[in-house]
């Protein structure tokens with residue numbers, strides 16, 4: 001009996017290996033990506049050329065979400081779009097980031113009965129780190145970085161690096177500005 005089980009497991013493993021090779025030869029990953037992007041393009045308010053939305057991304061009410069060109073939205077990003085979300089060009093959003101344009105009235109007797117919508121705007125060339133949270137009504141200026149795990153509770157001027165909870169601008173150790181036209185980072189000198 002054990003011999004049969006082991007044989008079956010080996011056979012299945014072999015079949016999977018062959019399937020993976022065939023998939024690679026036929027470039028099925030590329031096709032899957034094309035289909036996934038076409039699916040989102042049809043549902044979003046707008047999605048620019050060369051943008052990629054990776055698997056397992058969740059976007060509620062995508063008809064209120066605009067995504068620019070050359071953006072990458074990684075696995076498990078969660079977006080609540082009903083208040084309106086605009087994402088610029090060349091934006092990177094890492095895994096498990098959450099962006100919400102909708103909340104509830106914290107003063108209400110029953111939160112469930114209230115829905116508060118506030119638009120979110122993310123400028124060009126913004127990088128949002130893994131697990132960051134962007135709250136309703138926030139604007140993030142172009143060229144900014146939101147560090148992994150930061151919770152952004154206030155709007156962010158262009159070229160700012162935000163870290164922590166609640167998110168604060170880090171102006172001591174980290175890159176604080178760059179020439180956006182040349183794409184060159186300007187690092188502030190550190191004292192250690």
Ligand SMILES: CC(C)(COP(=O)(O)OP(=O)(O)OC[C@H]1O[C@@H](n2cnc3c(N)ncnc32)[C@H](O)[C@@H]1OP(=O)(O)O)[C@@H](O)C(=O)NCCC(=O)NCCS
Nearest residue numbers: 094095128129130145146147148149150163164173174175
């Ligand atoms: C914010 C970030 C870009 C800074 O990178 P960096 O300039 O190389 O920063 P360093 O590692 O030199 O750290 C500098 C300081 O900032 C702190 N820091 C760095 N990232 C931080 C973060 N996300 N939250 C809080 N503090 C952070 C470090 O502890 C260090 O503080 P110290 O000097 O007091 O010890 C980076 O840490 C980050 O969060 N990247 C996101 C990575 C990610 O999400 N990847 C997924 C795929 S894109």
